[in-house]
Amino acid sequence: MIPTETEERGPIVVFDEVVKVYRTTQSLLRKSTGEVRALDGVSFTIQKGEIFALVGESGSGKTTCGRLLVHLESPSSGRVLFQGQDLASLRGRSLKEFRRKVQMIFQDPYQSLNPQLTVFQTVVEPLLVQRWGSHEEREERVVEALEEVGLRPAGDFMFRYPHQLSGGQRQRVAIARAMILEPQLVVADEPVSMLDASIQAQLLNMLLELKERHSLTLLFITHDLASARYLADRICVIYKGRIMEQGPTDLVIENPLHPYTRALLRAVPTVDRRKEELPPPACPVDLLLVPKAAACPFYSRCPDCTSRCMEKEAPLAEVEKDHYSACFLHYG
């Protein structure tokens, strides 16, 4: 985790009060019928060379964060900075340069690879787009990238099509494609959740190795706290578009502060905990009262909920060193 040169430390990514609103429309008249606040004022930074895990359930906004960071989408308000530059300001050459430095690995290797392209064509494509090297140099580079992700010997795989590969092999191809331009930041959105456990473990270890060897920075997006614990230096827990808790991995896992994180940790089935029954969380608040939009998103399921939580969500507070939680519990 420690960079070779100390001056390389510092945030590589900054999310500054990012809001992303999706409008829902009725298709016939294009009439706006409502809006979904996928991200509601999200701020965090990712340090160079770390693995930062964004953990959340479906609909939490974790994937939206990833899509904003690779500039597939733009925030409704707020800023996303990469190496100090606002992504919204990137044009022309600087945008192309950004696309080289930041890559993404998607969840489903059955959908993210073009079925009509061979492994070689898939992996070489970014080099062609970036007009990198001669044909021989590119071929050499592809072989190197494939062998690095464990597709050895590369010659056995280069001319196969995705349907001739297993799920694990496909995801390795997707990773090789993401790594071929020597990116500085990789966004991995649930990169192993479609795969079987033994293959998941292979790929998690490989991501760790790649990160070490290439001093990568990794945004790891997952719903699985156990794999976040395994990979990440820091964990950020997100729920309904807001950050609930954030801190160094060991602190978040061993001393969770926010009631949401605690509930999440309790709910995860693990091999080491068996069959203990837990009472469903009580909700002391009258559900018929309409909460304010700024209410804590977890209040209706929270065992520690008070009337204050329905008015406004607590701002993130640093409860112990580097460990933040957005809950009034910590305000006394």
Add this chain to the structure above:
Amino acid sequence: MNVLEVKDLTVQYLTSRGRVHAVERISWELRQAEALGIVGESGCGKTTVAMAIMGLLPSNAEVVEGKILLEGRDLLLLDPEEMRTIRWKKIAMVFQAAMNALNPVHRVGDQILEAMIAHDGELSEKEVQRRLEELCAMVGLDPRRMKDYPHQFSGGMRQRAVIAMALACRPTMLIADEPTTALDVMVADQILGQLRRLQVEMGLAILYISHDISVIARSCDRMGVMYAGQLVELGETDDILDHPLHPYTRGLMKSYPKLRGPKTKLEPIPGEPPNLMDPPPGCRFCPRCPDKGASCPTERPPWIQAMEGHWVLCHKGEV
């Protein structure tokens, strides 16, 4: 007492490219009011076993050998009409991602009733209402929501509705194939808790099928581990998790990152499962096994009871 017994079940699929040896000589029994879990990775044959029990194997499947005994009757010998009376009334099933299987244009309550009427014949209005309320209580749904349509339900509620449908005819056993795979952790936890309650309080025997060993660990009294079409280990859940005997089970357990205790390096099983069109002649796990011996590549391993009630399919199974 056993609710269901599977004996030497062998199923193969005939495809245009050849014969797939999907399930080979599997034997286990499901006891009364017990939760038995079958864990295995994709393609290991666990769903094929469930489909064989339900009599729902696709037409290209061939049961080469074996018996499936329910109350002494071999389900594999029943004609389709007899099987229909057993399905749902004796054995019900909650399928993978079943919550997407609800009909979007019918009210949830009507769909549950339909299951009841289709298998139990006409019932009086009063009886129907009483049983619907009873089912709602069993699975934790608000009976007032029975007039809603599926899209008004959350994923967890839809899964509860599907479980209510499965229980509509008071079956003696339930097959739950990946019952929580598509759900968020907290909802999944509630559903598993609900199923556990049904099993313990109502004496329902449940066969869980999952790729996730931790789901099985949470819910099951006994568990079996499948690999490449074979049952490689069977026993009490605690025994298997504390003393896994088969190298595959050990490898699988080392593949899961842990949430508690010291952080240890994952030790994945190298390689990938074999092609079941042409499985290894001896032990099917042999090509990936760290402890293989001389006879492993060529001879089928014996099914040994290594400890009381703890079976393993391994040449080195003796403790």
